[in-house]
Amino acid sequence: MTSTSNPPDCEIVFIQKNTSNSSELIASIVEMDRDEFNRAWTKNDWDVFLQGPSDYLLQAILVSGSLIGYGLWKLSKAEELAHLLKLHITISSRKNGLGALVMKEAIGKLETLGFNFQYLEVEESNLPAIKLYEKYSFHIVHRKDKYYSDGKSALFMKRGLE
Numbered sequence: 001m002t003s004t005s006n007p008p009d010c011e012i013v014f015i016q017k018n019t020s021n022s023s024e025l026i027a028s029i030v031e032m033d034r035d036e037f038n039r040a041w042t043k044n045d046w047d048v049f050l051q052g053p054s055d056y057l058l059q060a061i062l063v064s065g066s067l068i069g070y071g072l073w074k075l076s077k078a079e080e081l082a083h084l085l086k087l088h089i090t091i092s093s094r095k096n097g098l099g100a101l102v103m104k105e106a107i108g109k110l111e112t113l114g115f116n117f118q119y120l121e122v123e124e125s126n127l128p129a130i131k132l133y134e135k136y137s138f139h140i141v142h143r144k145d146k147y148y149s150d151g152k153s154a155l156f157m158k159r160g161l162e
């Protein structure tokens with residue numbers, strides 16, 4: 001687990017697979033995901049992912065010691081590729097630059113680790129997220145109709161990949 005200081009009282013914590021004992025923080029992220037994230041994972045989904053073969057980077061953002069958001073990337077070392085699976089800022093803390101801070105810090109960390117390329121899927125109506133990703137040089141590569149189980153369509157976005 002590594003952490004950096006940012007705006008006052010704001011701390012970014014990175015959790016990498018098999019590098020730290022961060023079980024309390026992970027439990028808080030799982031809880032926030034369950035309570036707030038559109039298309040949350042179940043506790044079992046998290047257990048299968050975190051204990052499975054995939055490498056990952058999990059990022060927590062804390063303000064005055066309280067979790068206010070998180071990001072999760074699945075990593076493929078051979079391709080230098082990171083797949084952004086989750087990014088979330090709690091609703092009362094949005095529009096304060098924290099989503100941008102998460103992206104900036106994560107991109108820096110991922111590049112330091114050798115992951116120069118990223119991709120993600122985002123619901124096509126999720127303008128705040130799409131705008132945020134575009135701000136950090138993601139571009140839309142294609143649209144998939146009815147991609148999600150509720151019938152909504154997705155945009156696929158990439159960064160650093162042509």
Ligand SMILES: CC(C)(COP(=O)(O)OP(=O)(O)OC[C@H]1O[C@@H](n2cnc3c(N)ncnc32)[C@H](O)[C@@H]1OP(=O)(O)O)[C@@H](O)C(=O)NCCC(=O)NCCS
Pocket residue numbers: 038086087088089090093094095096097098099100101121122123126127128129131132133135
């Ligand atoms: C997307 C999300 C992470 C943005 O977090 P945030 O802390 O509010 O974002 P910031 O305040 O740092 O804004 C950064 C940029 O995002 C974009 N943005 C954020 N909110 C926006 C909104 N309501 N409308 C349009 N663009 C918006 C803008 O480009 C903004 O830059 P600007 O302030 O220079 O215009 C947040 O809205 C969220 O958690 N949404 C729910 C979860 C989600 O949809 N995650 C993405 C799943 S793929």
